[in-house]
Amino acid sequence: MPGDPKLDVVEAVRAAIVRGEYAPNQRLIEADLCERFDTTRFIARAALQELSSRGLVEFLPNRGARVRNISLDEAIEITEIRRLLEGHAAHRAAERVTDAQADELRAIIADMEAAVDRSELLRYIDLNTQLHAAIRDIAEHQVSARMLNQLHDQMVRHHFILALGGNRPAVSLPQHEAIVMAIVARDPQAAQQAMHEHLSSVIEALQALAVAGVPV
Secondary structure, three states: OOOOOOHHHHHHHHHHHOOOOOOOOOOEEEHHHHHHHHHOOHHHHHHHHHHHHOEEEEEEEEOEEEEOOOHHHHHHHHHHHHHHHHHHHHHHHHHOOOOOHHHHHHHHHHHHHHHHHHHOHHHHHHHHHHHHHHHHHOOOOOHHHHHHHHHHHHHHHHHHHHHHOOOOHHHHHHHHHHHHHHOOOOHHHHHHHHHHHHHHHHHHHHHHHHHHHOOO
């Protein structure tokens, strides 16, 4: 059964924005999208409207669409919401995790440890995303998972900025280890608390960027 052409373009443009191929505030010209993604103006426009509803694109009067720039203040607010939702997901994951899923979480943590040892920053960021997604999958809460996926896409650039500054992976790795240890131990309260502490640490790091006046 053929896929939905609009959704295919939505995903392709979303992925390009998340990968940084389109910079914040960069205009998204329908004709260029049509050429790059082999689609029609109608589908390109509909895709941009969908991405606007997800907070990745914004429309300016008489100027068309552009990649929405997420400020540090907004990034902090997003992370505050993530702290609530992901804490709930960790709690549910600890209640539902199977032995096979516990092994998967342990394997991701082992790969994250190896990435830190080898200073493989991009690999660590990918594994970080994979771990949080795995926890959401185990939690089996579709509404929060959908919201978190959208919030994650808006935060990707800030994740890179944090990871590139200082020694963030070495700080966050023990936090992720604590989250996984609590989940595989089937301890919902400890899992939720560990997730809260991790994302509170992210908020503090973002606030430090704001105080330092780091351009983002």
